[in-house]
Amino acid sequence: MGLADLWGHHWAEILLIASLLTMWSLPAAVQLTSDANPLTTIQSEKDVVLSMLGTPPPGTPDSSPTIAISQDTATEQRENVTFRCSTQDADVTIHWVFNDLPLVFHERVQLSTDGKTLTILTVQREDSGTYKCEAQAFHQVRSSAPTFLTVNHGPDPFEIKLESGVSRGEVVEVIEGSTVTFSVETQSHPPPSYTWFLPYDSIPPPTMSSFTIQAVSREHEGTYRCLVSNGATHLLRLGALKVRVLETLTKPHIVPPSLNLVENASSVALTCQTPHEGAGVLWLLRGQALLPSDHLVLSADNRSLVIHGLRRDDTGPYECEVWNWGSRARSEPFRLAMSCPQSSLSAGAIGGIAIGILAVIALSAGLGCFLYIRNARRLCPWSLTDLSLHSQKEPPSVTPGNNSHGPRKPSPEVTLDPLVPTLPKGNTESHYEVLVNPERNIYGQINPSV
Known part of the structure; x- marks a missing residue:
């Protein structure tokens, strides 16, 4: 191709560009927002034209960026990790992507001024995943290959679980003869190792996260321990569980x-x-x-x-x-x-009632004697008077003309009451006066009450 041909080719491009600029709709350009920069608009239109001609506009990334990581495996809460995004283009914007989503920044994540360096302070397990950096310019984005970060962690604290058991405070009860399964669940990366310590020696200690006992008996009663260890984090965790085996209940x-x-x-x-x-x-x-x-x-x-x-x-x-x-x-x-006694009263009450009855009987007897003596003293003087008068009379003589059929029988002797005093011999009238005189008592003494 000669020199004239080359000039002709360039003139054809110039004429094409001129025709495109001439045909560009001025009203459409006028509809730009008032805050748009004219220089930016002209540069954008120029970039479009250059792209149509197959020439990349200035600042367009030519190649995909790459990531360099300080370490792809870290231990939780012990280490920091740094990512660096490298690109051959100067006028590009760097964006970071975590697990295919825009990275969310927080107090543990620091970003450099140019956005090309990402630092994670004191990594946590949630920082594990894929990281990418994207270089963006002129509506074009080129992404780096994913870089994976692994965070080792655990084992976390855990409890030994026992199926077919019932918890009673710090003790788990199981029924004799039942089947029971011991298990441990904990978060750890990489997977931990398990070592069991059993209260009996009939079986070798298991090395898995769970094991089963068939037909549990009193021999299996005691404390079970499990040691969980992580070789990457060098952490150890120990769990313990006390088991009581309940016998089959018998009649009390x-x-x-x-x-x-x-x-x-x-x-x-x-x-x-x-x-x-x-x-x-x-x-x-x-x-x-x-x-x-x-x-x-x-x-x-x-x-x-x-x-x-x-x-x-x-x-x-x-x-x-x-x-x-x-x-x-x-x-x-x-x-x-x-x-049961006949009465529902207490023994003390029964004894009190008996003593009361005896007291009433004794009182009644004493009162009867008193009344008897008082009546006897009141009636005895009249009886003595009758006896003295009777003693003064002569017994009737027996005459031949009497209708008596025989000699008169002697009168029966009168037995005086021992309480009645015997009258002395002598003048009966004076003695009678003593008995009937109200001013004197039966003993001849003056009665003060008269």
């Missing part, structure tokens, strides 16, 4: 009091006897759950029932039931046998 027995029971006794104790120490105890009275009161008192562990002030309606029947969350067993009904 009510132990009665050893003394003979009497109504109104001070107190009576019943004991629910069972070999199962961990079992709960429930008392029943006449088939219903017993409600504690001041009269019916249960011990702290419910193993003993104390009846205060025994009454005749406290005979029962009583039952005690042992239970756990897996089974129950109830005793045979038990009745109290007691000796």
Whole structure:
């Protein structure tokens, strides 16, 4: 191609550009916003024309950027990580992408002034993932290849879990004969190692995160420990779990009091006897759950029932039931046998009543004697007078003309009451005066009350 041909080719390009600029719609250019920079608009239009001619506009990235990372594996809460984005173009804007989403900046993430250096302070496990940097210029974006950051962490604190068990505070209870599974769950990268320490030596210690015991028995009761370790972070965690194996419950027995029971006794104790120490105890009275009161008192562990002030309606029947969350067993009904007096009064009250009755009898007897003596003293003087008058009369003589059929029988002797004093011999009239004189008593003394 000659020199004229070259000039002709360049003139053709110049004419094409001129025609495009001439045909460009001026009204469309006028519709630009008032705050648009004319120089920017002209530069943009020039870039469009250059792109149509196959010539890249100035500042367009020629190649994809690359990322350099200080370390692609770090330990959580111990190390920092730095990313550097490199590009051959000068007038480009750098954007960072994390797991295919725009990176969210926070206090642990620092960015350099030119945006090409990204630093993560004190890495956390959530910083693990893919990082990319993008170079953007003239509506074109070129992205780097993804760079993956791995953050080692853990193991975290954990608890040993036991299936088919029930937690009772710090102890987990399982039923004898059941199948139980121990397991551990913890967050760790890389996966940790497990070492179990068992309370028995019948099987080798497992090295997995879980293991199972078939038909658990009292031999398996005790404390289980698991040591979890991470070789990358050099962290160790230890968990422990105490296990109690509940035996199959057998029927309990009510132990009665050893003394003979009497109504109104001070107190009576019943004991629910069972070999199962961990079992709960429930008392029943006449088939219903017993409600504690001041009269019916249960011990702290419910193993003993104390009846205060025994009454005749406290005979029962009583039952005690042992239970756990897996089974129950109830005793045979038990009745109290007691000796009941006819009265429901206490022994002290009965004794007081007896003493009162005796006192009333004694008082009645004394009052009767007093009244008898008083009446005898009032009536005796008249009897003595009659006797003295009778003694002055002569007995009738027996005459031949009398209708008597024979000699008169002597009068029977009169026996005087021993309480009546014997009259002295002498003048009967004077003695009579003594008896009937109101101013003197029966002993001849002056009566002061007259």
